[in-house]
Amino acid sequence: MFESVLVANRGEIARRIIRTLNEMGIRSIAVHSEADADLPFVREAVESVNIGPANPAQSYLDQAQVLAAARATGAQAIHPGYGFFSENAEFARAVMAAGLTWIGPSPEAIVQMGDKINARNLMETAGVPVAAGTREPVTTIEEATKAAAKIGYPVMVKTAGGGGGIGMGVAHDEGTLAKAFDQASRAAARFGGTAAILLERYIERARHVEVQILGLNDGRVLALGERDCSVQRRHQKVVEESPSPGITPELRERMLAAAARAGAAVNYRGAGTVECLVDADAQDFVFLEMNTRLQVEHPVTELVTGVDLVAAQLRIAAGEDVDIDATPRGHAIEFRVYAEDPKRFLPGPGHVTAWVEPSGEGVRVDSGYEAGNTVTPFYDPLMAKLCVYGATRAEAIERGRAAVAGFTISGPKHNLPFCAELLDHPEFVSGDYDTGLVSRMRS
Amino acid sequence: MVANVWKVVVAEGETVSDGDTLVILESMKMEIPVIAEDDGVVAIKVAEGDVVQEGDLIAVIE
Incomplete structure (x- = not known):
């Protein structure tokens, strides 16, 4: 296993990766922009390096700065998180050329899946249905x-x-x-x-359902169950849950098999996600795209399978054999807490004057901020992910209501009122909803 | 809301119509178009790269 890993990201995902690194006794190294110096992920890392100004092009997206920080701290590997460099094959190659381990799939797999046209054609050849x-x-x-x-x-x-x-x-x-x-x-x-x-x-009244895969060093590709991400605004996910309430066991089996084939087609190694669109009435699906990285909503899968996906990524990248029993149990829901108003979903960054997270049985919060921090306009609006788990979907919803009510954020605008509204919305509660749900709630 | 002026779409002194996009702001990786609410000749009060806040004047239509 690695002695040290540099996390080339910020906010909640950097903090989440650093948590696993610290638990595994690996020296965690954070890089941060000037604007992020006082965020929790910087403090919780064993070491941290200021890599430049707030503008991401001059810090988090500056390859030379990130690689220089890795050299200066003696990092053995780089974890890109999601966004930023996570699906950048050129950077992955630069990391390897510098003698470090890239925690992610091969640059070839990133390139093949990163070009959505190529990916579509490749999937069709591999026997994965496309629109x-x-x-x-x-x-x-x-x-x-x-x-x-x-x-x-x-x-x-x-x-x-x-x-x-x-x-x-x-x-x-x-x-x-x-x-x-x-x-x-x-x-x-x-x-x-x-x-x-x-x-x-375009499939109207479709559900967005994705499959978490894990490509192992022996060439096997495991499918760790699905996540339903149909609650979306502006084609971006707001709430995800697993299992999907909208697919039959037969369809699930077909989707999991297709996702494993998709990964095998590019010799996939590590954690990835195969995104599909499901026609709930016809109980059929088509391939949408594959994300060659850790997904924002990975905690949903972690909660139902008990697998630490970041630890699995690290073990696979270190060349270890991983054996996972991924039989999902219970039900998990994740709410993305965005710095945006709950009506029109427009960005609302600001200084955080109060931040109190809920806790208790079946509640997990992955957050990037705390009281005293400032949510700046330079980065995406995700402040935290509130995740709940229950033995049944009804129990998860019940815990979700209590957890949303128990989360206090003052300063930036936030969408917790939207989450509360969603948890009482008959369509969401019934489970029979599609990607048009949020627009219908706001029309 | 704090935003950057990403793009000034119309030229100074251009005649615009109700519904035209004048300026595109950017905040938290989201594009926010500023739309004309009337017909007229436009005077742009910001430049690309400026940082604007709620209440700041962006353009005048006469």
Whole structure:
């Protein structure tokens, strides 16, 4: 096992990784921007290095700075968390070239899955179902119009290199297609992805269900159960739960088998997630994309399987044999606590004057902030993940209500009132909901 | 809300219509368009890269 690991991330996920490193007796090294110097993850790491100004391009996304910090502290490996460098094959290669271990899949697997067009085509070949869509990159509005007419409206427009919902848009006709295409093109240029656009048939009233996989050193790919991420605003997840209340045991079995095949197709090693869209009425699914990293919502799987996914990543990266009994038990729900207003979901950073987390049986909080910190506008709005576990979904919901009510945040705007509203919403409580739920709640 | 002025979409003195996007703000990795609420000639009061807060003047339409 490693003696030391540098965490190239910030906030709640850096803190969560550092917790496991500390528990395993591995020297944890944090890197942070000037704006994040007083956050808990910096203090809880054994060592920390200031790597530059608040602007992520000059700190968390500055390869030279991160590698220099690794050299200065004698780090043996780098864990990228999610976002930032996590799906950056060039950085993964730079880490290896520097003689360090990259805690993640091979750069080749990142490249193959990072290009959403290539991933789609690859999955089709591996026998994983995909939605009707474009097989070649679309670069002009004329091509997009032609492709959309062939696929049939509504279509989903997204960037081949994008992720996290950024730049994604639904087009219902030629008029809205132009707008969606323009938005996707701008996002692609801005977030440094390729300029290629991908069009896919949009499934209305779909559920977003993903499978956690773990690629082992002996070549096996384990599927550790699914997470239902259908509670979304702006195509970004707000609440996730496992098991999914919207799929039958037969469909689950098919999805888990397909996810393992998807991982095997790229010789996947470590933790990854195969995202799918499920047509709940037809009880069928299509491949959406694969995230070649630890997922934000990984605690949901940890709660139902009892597996520490970060520890598994570390063991696999260190070349150890991992044997996991991943039979899920009970029900887990995660609420993303965002610094945003609960009505329109607009960002609301600010100074944290009060921060009191709930605790108790079946409650887990992964947070990035505490009282006295400032949530700044430079980074994404995720402040904490409130996770609850129960023997049944009903018990998890009951614990969720108490935990949301017991979480106090003053200063930044936050969406806890939305979480409370959701937990009393008949559609969510019934389990029979889809990705349109949040828009219906706000229409 | 604190945001950065990411992009000024219209030119100074341009004639705009109700619903046109004037400026795009960015905060917490989210784009927030500032939309014209009337027709007229626009005067832009911010530059790309500026930091703006609630209540700051971004543009005037006359």
